[in-house]
Amino acid sequence: MLQTLLRARFPRSLHAQLMLSLLVLCTLVAGTSAFFLLEHAREGRIAELDERANRIADLLSQSLAQPLWNVDRDAITRQLNVLKPNPEVVSFTVTATNYGVLADASNAPMPDPQARVVRVRPIEFTPPGNAPPEKIGEVRVVLTRAAADRGFEAARAAVLGTLALVLAVVYVTTFLLLKHLVREPIRRLEEMVDRIASGDLDSRCAIESSVELGRLAARVNVMAERLRDSTASLRESERKYRSIIENSLEGFFVLDRNGKLCDANPAMAQLLGYRDVQGMITAPRDDAGAVHAKPQPFSSGKTAQLFAMLQLTGKIAGLEIELTRADGTAVWCQLNARGIRYDGAAPQCLEGQLTDISGRKQAMEILTRHRDQLEEEVRERTRTEQLLRHSREQLRQLSSHQESIREEERRQIAMTIHDELGQLLTAIKINVSLLKLALSQGAEWQQKVGDIGGLAERTIDIVRNVASHLRPAALNFGLLSALEWLVQDFTRHNATVCTFLLEGREPSLSDDRATAVFRIVQEALTNVSRHAQASHAEVVLRCIHNHFELEVHDDGNGFDVAKAIRGDSYGLQGMQERARMIGAQFHIESRDGPGSTVRIVFNETTENVSRALPADSELR
Template sequence: VGIARDVTDRRKVEEELARANAGLRSEVEQRREIEARLQSSEVRFRAIVEASPVPLCIISMPYGETFYTNEPLRALFGLDPRNGVINNVFDLYLDTAERDRLVEHLRQEGSFRNTEVHFRKPDGTTFWAMATARVARYDDAPAIYLGLNDITERKRIEQELFESREQLREVSAYMEAIREQERKRIAMEIHDELGQLLTALKMDVSLLKMRLSGDPDVVKKTDDMRELVEKTIWMVRNVANHLRPAALNFGIVSALEWLVEDFGRRNSIPCQLRINGREPVLPDAHATAVFRIVQASLTNVARHAGATRADVTLTHTETALDLHVSDDGRGFDQEAVRKSHSYGVLGMSERARLIGGSLLIDSAPGMGTSVSIHIPLESESLS
C-alpha cells in the first residue's frame, strides 16, 4: 500500500512538473512573440522616422543627451546626414534661458507645440526652427520626442518686413515733423507779416476817415472798409491759430484751453477741460502730438458723435501723463472701424507711439466714446 501511494504521489508530481514546464514553454513562446513584435515595431518606427522629411530626435529628459536623430535633423544642423553625431541638443540652444523655460514647461505640462527656438549649429551659424515636443518613455526612462521645422527664411522675411515698417514709421515721423515746422512757419508769417500789414491798413483807413469827415458817403465807405479789414484780421488770426495755435508756445494747458473754447464756440457743444496735478512741461514735439490727438478726437466728436457734451481731462502724476477725451454721443463699432483701417484712428495711435505713449479707444454703439492717451514719464524727458 505504501509503495502504491509513493508511485501515485510521484506521478502527480511529474504531472505538475509537466504542466509547469508546458506553462513555461508557453510563456517563453509568448515572450519571444512579443519581442519579435517589438523588434518589428521598432524597425517599422525607424523606417517611418527615417523616411520622414521632418527633422526628429529623441533626447533624455531633462539633460538633453541624444538617443536618436534622423537624417533630416542631422542635415538641418549641418552634419553628415549618415554619420554626423549630436551629443546634446540642449548645448545648441542659442538662448539658454529660453531652453530652461521650455524644459520646465515640459516638466509641468508634458508637451508644447509650435514654439519658435533659435539654434546654433556646430559650425557656429544659427537658424530658427518651429519646435514641437512631448515627454514619453524611451528604454524605460523619460525622454523628449522633439520635432523641428526650419523657419529661418520666414524669420528673415519677418525681420525685413519689421525693418521696412520701422523705416516707414521713421519717414512718417520725419514728414510729420516737417509738416509741423511748416505749419509753425506759415502761422508765424501770417500772424506777424500779414497781421502787421492789415493792422497798418486799418490805421490808414481810420486816418482817411478823419480827413474825409465832411462827406457822409465817404465816411460810410471808410467805416465799411474798416469793418472789412477787422474781419480780415480776425480771419487771419483764426487761420494762423488753426495752423498752429500760438497758445502752444505757452504750454500744453494753454493750448488745450484754447482748443476747448474754440470747439465749444464753433460747434455749440459744451466742452469742459479739467487739469489734475501740476501743469506738465513738455518738449515741443510732445506737446504738439498731444494737442493734435485731442484736436482729432474733438473733430470726430463734432463730425460723427452727435454728442450733447464733451470732456477733456489731463492728469499729471510722478509716473505718467494721462489724457482722456470723452463724449456722450452715439459711439461706434470698434471692430468695424478696425476692419475699415480708419486713418484717423491710425494717425492718433502713431502720434502716441512716436512720443513713447499708447492710445486706447473705448466705444460701443449708443455708449459714447472715450479716447485715452497714456505717456509713461520714464519714456521721455518729461517733467
C-alpha cells in the same frame, strides 16, 4: 497505459528486441502451420473412420442376408465376432423385421454422441427368380473416435516437440549470428559515438564491412570530420566575436525580464561607471535590501517597458533612453535591441547595444535652444519688418495726406487772405481815400473813421484766427493751457458739451512733444464733432506714477476701429504716427454702441512707455 506497460516490459537492447521479435514471429508462424497441419490430419483420420464405418456396414448388410433369412443366430454371431476385436468398434446390432434384435456384440462402453460414428444399413434378401428384393432386417454399426483421437494426440505431441526443437535451434543460431554481426559492431559504434560526443573529435569508427553498419560507420566518420571542422570554425567565430565585443567602444549587454544583466562587455561597464563587467553584473540591487546597493541601470518599470515595446514591434531601434550610472548620475544612451526566444515562446532575454549620446544630447539641446532663439529672433525681425513696411506705407500715405492737408490749408489761407482780408484791406483803402476827399472838402469824417476801425478789428480777428489754426498761441504757455483753450473753443463752436479734467500734476514736455499731444487731442475732438453725434465729450489728463495718461471719451455712436483703419482713415493713422514719434502708446476702444475712447500714455522724456497696454497696432 498499455503502451507505457509495453515500454517498461519490452527489452531496451536492439539485440534482445530482434531476438524477441524473431521468437514471436517463428512461434506464430510455426504454431499456425502446425495447427493447420494437425487439424488437416485429424480431419483425414475422421474421414477414414467414417469411410471404414460405411464399408463395415455395407459388408455386414450383404453378408448377413442369408443367415438372417434362415434366422441362424450362430452364423450371425460368428460374423459379428470376427469384426468385434477392432479398437474402433463399439457395438454391432442385428435386428430382424419380424423378430426384433437377433444379435448384439459390444466391444466397449457407449461413448458420448460427439465421439460416435453410427451407420445403419438395411438387410435385403433377393429370392430366386425375378422377385424383387425384400427387406428382412437391418444392421447398426457404432464406431468410436477415441482410438483415432489417441493416435492424433501422439502424433501432435511428436510434431510439437519437433517444432520446438527446430525453433530452439533457429533461435540459438540467430542469437549467435546477431550477436556477432549486429550487437558487437553496434556496441563499438556506440562507444565511438560517445567518445565523439564527449569532445574527442579525432576518434573514428572502424569500418569492418560494406553492409549497412559499415556504411553507417563511414557516415559517422564523415559526420565527425564535419563536426570537427564546424567546431573549429565556431571557435574561431566565437573568438572573433568575443574580440569584437570586448574591444568595441559601444556597450553590449543581455538583459532578462527581471532587469538583471546576464552578460555585458567592458565598454558597457565603463559607460555605466563600473570597474569591470563582473562587478556590474553581481552588484546588489536596490530592491534586494542591500545596505550599499547601487542604482541599477535598468529599473523594473523601464525593463517592463522595453519588453513591452519588444513584444509589440519585434525589435527596438534608435530608442533614446536615460540610464543611471553607478554613482547615481544620469547618462543618455541610444538603444538598439532584439529579443532572444526559447522554444518559440515570448522573448525571455533582450540582447542590445548602447551608445553614449550625452554629448550629442547636450549639443542638440543647445542647438535646439539656439534654434528656438533664432526662430524667435527671425519672427521678431519678420514682425518688425512687417511693421516697418506697414509704417512706411502708412507714413507715405500720411505724408501724402498731410501734404494734401497743407495744400488745402494753404488754399484756405490764400482764399481767406484774398477774399476776406483782401476785401477788408480794399475797403479800408477806399474808406481812407474817401476820408481824404471828405477832409479836403470839409465833409463829415467821423463815420468813416468808425468804419475804418471796424474793418481794422475784423482784419485783426481774421489774422488771429489764421494764426491760431497754424499754431495755437496757448501752446506757448504749456500743454495744460493749450488743452483748456482747445476744449473751450470746441464747446464754443459745436453743440457737444466738452469738459476738461486734470488728475495729478501737469506734465513738463518739450514744445514738439506738447504739440504732438495737442494735435492728437485736436484730431480726436474733430472726429467726435464730425462722426460721433455725441452730447458730451470729456478730456482727462491724469498722472500715474512716473508717466501720464490722456483720454478723450464721448458718449456718441461707436464705430468698428479695424474697419476704419482698413478704410484708409488718415486721421487715425496720423494720431498713431504722432504717438509713435513721441514714444507714446496709442489705444482706441470703440464698438458698435455708445461711446468711444482714445487713450495715449506718455512720459515726460522720449523713452518708450512700458505698460500693460495693447501694442500700437492692437485696436479693439
